[in-house]
Amino acid sequence: MTSMAMPGIATGMDTSAIVDQLMAVEAIPQQQLQQRAAGQNQFLDTLRSLNSQVADLGGTARDASRSDALQHFTASTSTDSVVATASSNAAPGALDFTVDAVAARHTMVTDAVAEWDTTSFTITGADGEAHTIEAASASLNDIVQAINRSDAGINATRVAAGDGTHRLQLAAAETGADGAFTLTGTSIGSTVTAEGADAAVTLWAGTAAEQRITSPTNTFSDLLPGVDVTVSQPSAAPVTLSIEQDAEASASTAQELMDGLSSVLGFISGQSDVSTEGDEVTASPLTGDSTSRAARQRLVDAAIQPINGQSLSSIGIEISRNGEITFDEARFTQALANDREGTEEMFAAFAGRIADTAVSLSDRYDGQITSRITGQEASIRRTEDQIATWDTRLANRRAALDRTYASLEVAIQQMNSQMEYMQSQLAGLPQANQAS
Template identity: 40%
Template sequence: MSLSLDGLVSGLKTTEVIKALMDVHAIPRTLLKAKIDDKNVVMTQLRTLNTAVQNLAAAAEKAAAPGGLDRFTGTSSSESVKVALRTGAAPVSTDIVVDRVAQAHTVVSAAASRWPADPPVLTLEDATGKRVQVQADSTSMQDIAQAINDADTGVLATAVPAGKDADGTPVYRLQLRAEESGEAGRFRVYAGDLAAVTAGTATDVSTEPGAAVIATGTDAQLRLWAGTAAEQVITSSGNTFTDLFEGVDVTVSTVSTSPVTVTVAVDSEARAKASGEFIALLTDIFTRIDNGSKATVAAGQGEKTTLGVFTGDSTIRGLRTALADAIQHPVDGVSPSTVGISTDMYGKLTFDEEKFSEALAKDPAAVGALFSAVAARVEQTATSYSDKYDGLLTSRITGQESEVKSLGEQMERWDVRLAQRKASLERTYARLEVMLSQMQSQSSYLASQINSLPSSRSGSDS
């Protein structure tokens, strides 16, 4: 930190003088900073707009795909049957009969305070016949459960309190449950090692006195067209039948004593809403562009005219025009306005959901084809502007970034020059003080010498 004492000799406020001079020298640097700030504001708006156009391109791509406008609802006539829809679903209605639901294989051992064998060795055998030997650290039922879980055999073991024995010692049952339901999750547990199991001398834990198979691993089963020559039996390891019909998943929770009707129907309201949301993306982009292109004209003398961030930007103007053309031009001679998509005399895009729903109800295929064609044009236009490699908006942003970088480098050079100039001024004024000090010293010396000379009057009196 430098120490500055203003005008010790001259009486000048040198700090203020230097600051005033530096403010004049820094005018070009100040103008550069203002220019960078303006361009950063433009870049922020361009990036926000580019993101919106990218989102529009993604939505348009989905809408342009076959069935992109399709919306369906899935229902069943029973609370025990749930219907979930995915891409590819189509209208269907049929009856199913649920014969059984899936169960996870579960075995519970006899109650004991500790495992009867030491060392405690068990062998688990899965539905494919694969065997895994497990040995616990102690005969504690908790340690045995932990050893089974650590073996990662697809069986979850838990030591469950089962009261106390005659001596008052707490006893436990070992509950073993398959992590996955269905027949493929069935297993057997033997008290003994692999050799004993192979020799047939190991004991099946579930057959010991007080033990039991609580649930046998079972696949869920339902029938389509039950009781007819076309009856079809379908099984699933879980209670969800994935793709029972294309794009339709059915989950069952209880057995049905009578047929349950599963229905997938067209959801006209959802289709109209989805179309309206797509148009809203376009409307939002148009609003952003229009607001950013407005200029505030000076209302009186002394006031300034303020330009919008997009005012005079040919790229942005071209984007708006291209999107407007894509959304409003006819498709095979049919205008989008016939289905409620129109632009007024001021260029404002509107969507008449009621008119769209009516057209959809009369001819869903024609409306779907028209909307897909419009969406395809919008997708093509949006992609050409927002593509992350060669999009026109992307290039515009890249150009702005290059300009800001160049201006920043100019500012750095100005900072160096200004620092050098300030140092030069400080040295100059410091030298000025030194010179004035020297001159004052010389003046004082000369004055003292003159005062010491004998006067002419004193000479005449002698």
């Protein structure tokens, strides 16, 4: 038989509610700890976000500090059939050439057959290297599979010829004259449908300096230093290749760094604001935090210091003591046009200073912000341990209160029982004669 506790039967009081109310008071210190933990976690999340942004800024600044960071070029040609691309290794200039031929893939087609006439035959490359093909059977499927799995560098395809027969098309995996091959060891005839050939261009055609250049593909790598040229069809008329400085791309590199710096400084300012609404004042996660304040000041100092005694405003970069950033693209582009080498050196020094500062702040091992994060994580763990301790303390306190009130109920129940007994005994005594 199961007993059922009914608090308050003896006293008439809701002892369960009383215990809940007492426990609510007892839990106030734990609730304060939980509120502290919530604030600590919000602060930690904000620090982590700041650290990530500063690390990203460091990477952007490190890239921008390279000596070739502003070396951007555009390559163009006088015809749509020739496409050119330029890397940072290029240099301004122009070149005329003719496109004599485009690269071709060596291809042959066999006679129509129902099956192959042997399971072993040879494919020989242009270099004279022979590759023996061993097929599982004379079926065309096995022949195709054996060719494609070999290291001959040939792609085989079965093509229907009608009446249940098929032709095999064999094509070199790569274009160029070196992709030419021959088929031997079989009596099945074959026809070369395309000769493997290199692409070819001629520089300074018709002059004593005429020079022919070939490529196994349609792309001529480094036709000029840092310039690749891809052809798609022959052209007897001269093609002009032009390489020019890309001032817009150079300015974009500078703009990207300035945007990254502005974003970090803006994030710190936004997360340090104090808002007031009526009599209520609300602080942001980083309000009053010395680490983020120091990080902001270090970045601003790194940005505003002159380079070799020269102000960055001369190349269009202006930063106030308050961290307000202005980038004048037109002035930066003009500075590149007037003194490219000097401007590149100044910008590289500026970017390097930002990179060094950002790395010292966000380094994963000993960065200033990283260390602050590590300390905050330890503080949160201590707070969580205290909260867990309070869980045990409050559980024990509730158990003690439950026992106390249960004992009170039992004692009062016993007193009530004794009172009822005494009353019953008194009621049973003989009544005194009223007359006597």
